[in-house]
Amino acid sequence: MRELVDPVDPVVDAAxxxxxxxxxxxxxxxxxIRAAAEAYYSGPDLAMDDATYDGLMARVTATEAAxxxxxxxxxxTEAVGAGGGVVGDITHSEPMLSLDNVFGSDELHKWAARLERILGRPVAGYTVEPKIDGLAIAARYTDGILTLVATRGDGRAGEDVTAQARRAAGLPERLREPVTVEVRGEVFMTDDDFAAAQVMRTGAGEPAFAHPRSAAAGTLRxxxxxxxxxxxxxxxxxHGVAEPMAQSAAMAWLAELGxxxxxxxxxxxxxxxxxxxEEVTATRGTLGxxxxxxxIKADQPADRERAGSSSRAPRWGVAYKFPADTRTTKLLRIEVQVGRTGVITPVAVLEPVQxxxxxxxxxxxxxxxxxxxxxxxxxDTVFVRRAGDVIPEVTGAQLDLRPADSVAFEPPTHCPRCGGEIDRSQKRWRCTSGRACGAAESLSYYVARTSMDIEGLGDKILHAVVSAGLVTDPADLYDLDVPTLAxxxxxGEVSATKLVANIQGSKGQxxxxxxxxxxxxxxGRSMSRRLARHFVTMDALLAASVDDLQRVDGVGPERAVTIAAELVELTPLIAKLxxxxxxxxxxxxxxxAALPLQRADGSPMTVVVTGAVPGLTRDEGNEAVERLGGKSSGSVSKKTDLVVVGDGAGSKATKAEQLGVRILSAERFAALLEAHDADDQDTVAEILGP
Known part of the structure; x- marks a missing residue:
């Protein structure tokens, strides 16, 4: 088969x-597409991630139109499930159709407008429900007893999976009323069940499942x-009810049946x-x-009947697809990280993938x-998903694409950070030194001038207190007293007294x-200042959600997730502090008026400091920008509001002149900072001008 390059923008509308x-x-x-659909329905492996599949289908649809x-x-494009379903001999009472997809609000509105044109009037209500990432089945009940379960197959006939489906939670053996109906829905694995299934499968000597959806499909078959x-x-x-029901009423009735x-x-x-x-999007990571x-479906049966269906999809319903949560990419290498408590974890370094x-x-x-x-x-070419829609994880590899010269990863025999022994008694390996592993490194960062600025706590003293078992984390520093240090x-006692005073004085930072x-x-320092200014207190920051964090300037989705996870890990240490x-x-x-580098609307000016500022280090110069209400930047562009130029300034000053960006000398900037600290508003106004 001819090689085909995957589409660049995988999730797109066919139009x-x-x-x-x-x-x-x-x-x-x-x-x-056929091969991928076959692998999906046959389980347990995926041959293609969702976004690539959707992109190929969109291009095939566009090609057939052109x-x-x-x-x-x-x-x-005419077959249910792309023609990849495993077809059995169980004929469906009514065809099991797929749904067409939309990928954004504009496409959703276009779909609704088309539906209204078909009906010749407004739609009499819609239902919106989560789209479960599972395998569609039809379950027949006779006099309230479950008698047959079939997969969707090609939409007309499916495979008998009654025995396996009987153990699915939520699909009762007996209904609460002796009715004869056909119930359709999705069989799937919860996140917890997927983890348990992985243990069972690998414990039986089989390769791990690639994805919860393929795991459910493979298990069912x-x-x-x-x-x-x-x-x-x-x-x-x-289906099979005497009178057509509204979608909302049907769901309520099924719930009453158990x-x-x-x-x-x-x-x-x-x-x-x-x-x-949007509500479904916001909660998808919390569902489990x-x-x-x-x-999205038209709620009333009259609307659905009038709208009808094509050969593969109803016109009265549509699937609003989220950005794919499982993609494939290349695993470049496996690294080992050691956490603050000594936990040793393997991490996959990947080619960037969305x-x-x-x-x-x-x-x-x-x-x-x-x-x-x-x-x-x-x-390996691996499958990557965001577990709980947050933390990225590798779920498996496409073994048929594995390089012939690949070798299995060799776990470390000693702690990669301190060389100490490793405790392997639990699933999470841990350096036997615990928090003391790497303590000197983290303590050195804590006491640095740009951090808590504890003068006198150099590397030799830090090494001494750690080696003596006096300190394992920053909070222990505040328990040190003069006799212990002396x-x-x-x-000696004089130096110890001064050092204790410096440690205690840092509490006010x-x-x-x-x-x-x-x-x-x-x-980093700049982002720490933005977080502190935005949330004001540590309690507010610890209570912030991932969405709350993204409201801080410069915090995107991945950074917000990382910050949130870090704060959870740091919570015990913060409590000790x-x-x-x-x-x-x-x-x-x-x-x-005390924030001279804010615009009239209160937003921060973008300021670049290049060269030396009298009395300030480079970091302190950037910190001063933010203290004055601005946003420190490392590059000059048309969006830059001000460039502070001092001795040793280079190309940034030249670029500012070329772009016509306002320039302020380092001496004037230092005077501005001094006037601001003295609350001398006249001088502040004179320096900045109109």
Whole structure:
């Protein structure tokens, strides 16, 4: 088969997708779609991630619209499940159709407008429900007893999976009423059940599942396994009732019968639908199971009957697809990280890939036992997802693409950071030195001039107190007293007294300095100041959600996730610091005039400091910019408001002149800072001018 390059923008509407330039590429794409669909329905492995699949399907659809003479007789655009379903001999009572996809608010509104044109009037209400990332089935009940369960297959007939489906939670053996109906819905695995299934599968000597969806599909179609993986079921429709029912009424009735159903929201307008989709998007990471979109349906049976269906999809319903939460990329190498408490963790370093709207360059491999179960190696093409829609993780590898010269990863025999022994008694390996492993390094950062600025605590003294077992984390520093320090070699009572005073004096440092000292990953001094100014107190920062963090200037989705995870890990240490009286608040500027580098609307000016500023280090110069209400930047552009130029300034000063950006001498900037600190508003105004 001819090689085909994956689309650059995988999740696109067919109307915007580029057609293939020749018939051979079109046919190659059709073959890839069929193969991927076959692998998906057959489980347990994925042959292609969701976004690539959607992108190929969009381009095939666009090609068939542009060149109808190329269209294959059995095109996947006309088949349910792209023609990849395993077809059995169970004929469905009514065809099990797929749903067309939309990928944004504009496309959603276009779909609703088309539906209204078909109806010739407004839609009489919509339902919005999560789109479960599972396998569609039809379950038949006779007089309230479960008698048959079939997969969707090709939409007309499916495979008998009754025995395996009976153990799915949410699909009862007996209904609460003796009715004869067909219930349709999704079989899936929860996040917890997927983790349990991985242990069962790898414990039986089989390769790890690649993804919860393929795990559910493979489990449902594997009647002779020696282990039984847990499954769940949510219903989304009911058939065979005497009178057609509204979707909302049908879901309520199924719940009364004892069948698990997806939560739904009833909406009157498409704008309400869009808002409901946003709610599903916001909560998808908290559900405990995979959701890859939202399903929108016309609620009333009269609307559905009038709208009708195409050969593969109803016109009265649509799937709003979220950015894919599983992608494939190259695993470049496996590194080992040592946490603050001595926990040793393998981490996958990846070729950058967008997962669920976030660029991911590394992902957790959890622990070394899990690394063996997942069977991934450097050089593999791996599946990456965002667990709980937050933390990136590698779930498995495409073993058929594994390089011939690949070798299994060798776990460390000693702690990579301190060379000490490793405790392997639990799943999470740990350096036997615990928090003392690397303590000197983290303490050195904590006491630095740009952090808590504790003068006199050099590397030799830090090494001495750590070696003596007196200090394992920054909070222990505040328990040191004069007699204890004076007893150390080459540190007398006078020096010890001064050092204790300096340590105790650091308790008054502002929150921004504390955050810098804690070394929260992906922050640094500038970001620590922004976080401190935004949340003001540590309590508010610790209570902030990932969404709250993204409201801080410069904090994107990946950085917000990292900061949130870091703060959770640091919470015990922060509590110890609070107990010892360390300040956890940022002083507030009460006067608007006291912030000279703010614009009229209160937003910060973008300021670049280049060259030396009298009396300030480079870091202190950037800190001064933010103290004056501005935003420090390292590069000059048309969006820069001010460039501070001192001795040794280079190309940045030249570029500022070329772009016509305002320039302020370093001496004038130092005078501005002094006037601001003295609350001399006349001088501040004179320096900045109109």
């Amino acid at each position: 915007e997708a580029a057609p293939f330039p020749d018939v051979e590429e079109y046919r190659a794409a059709v073959e890839r 060149r109808p003479e190329w269209k294959a007789a059995d095109s996947p 594997a009647p002779k396994r020696v282990y039984e993986c847990p499954l769940s079921f949510f219903a989304y429709s009911v 069948v698990a159903t997806t939560a739904y929201k009833l909406c009157a307008t498409v704008d309400e639908v869009a808002a409901a989709v 199971y995979g959701v890859d979109g939202a399903v 997962v669920g709207g976030v660029i991911v360059t590394s992902a957790t491999l959890h622990n070394f036992d899990d690394l063996v179960r997942r069977n991934v190696r450097a050089g 007893a150390l070699e080459r540190l 502002p929150l921004s300095r504390v955050l810098t000292a804690l070394g929260v990953r992906m922050t 609070v107990e010892r009286g360390v300040n956890m608040a940022e002083p507030l500027e009460t006067s608007v």
